[in-house]
Amino acid sequence: KQEVTQIPAALSVPEGENLVLNCSFTDSAIYNLQWFRQDPGKGLTSLLLIQSSQREQTSGRLNASLDKSSGRSTLYIAASQPGDSATYLCAVRSQGAQKLVFGQGTRLTINP
Amino acid sequence: DAGVIQSPRHEVTEMGQEVTLRCKPISGHNSLFWYRQTMMRGLELLIYFNNNVPIDDSGMPEDRFSAKMPNASFSTLKIQPSEPRDSAVYFCASSFRSAVDLRSGANVLTFGAGSRLTVL
Secondary structure, eight states: OOOEEEEOSSEEEEETEEEEEEEEHHHHOOEEEEEEEEESOOEEEEEEEEEETOOHHHEEEEEEEETTTTTTTEEEEEEEEEEGEEEEEEEEEEOOOSSSSEEEEEEEEEOO | OOOEEEEOEEEEEETTEEEEEEEETTTTTEOOOEEEEEEETTTEEEEETTTTTTEEEOOOTTTTEEEEEEEETTTEESSSSGGGGGGEEEEEEEEEHHHHHHHHHOOEEEEEEOEEEEEE
């Protein structure tokens, strides 16, 4: 059974800093991994999707990496801004499955 | 496109009452997912449909929960009777999956804004 863990559960940093969010998963036989953003009281917005054959994906100030063999992914946010404050969730789709298994999320606060 | 539309956005009900949550997926999407989010358990998949057919309902917690998708543009999640422990935010999500997507795993889920349920 696939399990996804995100560390830390919460993170608070000053504006302008670069930061890394971590995601680990127990079963390395995956199709893909997605990073989502969730604002308070809102739904989830997909940020990046990394296929199992890829090592990283970039979108603007965001860069997500994937190391299947070690069961890890990181989301790197460059030059953080207060508008980046949200909960970031990592989700994995295992091979042979259609559903996504989510981590508990990291609640990020960027202080002006 | 207005995205995935869920209703109601908020519902407060008393224990024992029937609750019906509704979802309209993005037009053209052929897969629909119902998730539940709580502080304790995070996001959990309850059930998903491909082409209006339920594929995996192993996440449905009890017989009190049921879901239907009578057509490609509408789905319901019903709880009868409701209990306080059902209080959560229920999300609907949709995606388009082709045969290639199913093999490659390429899919992006689009989530609705959620329905916040409080059972007193």
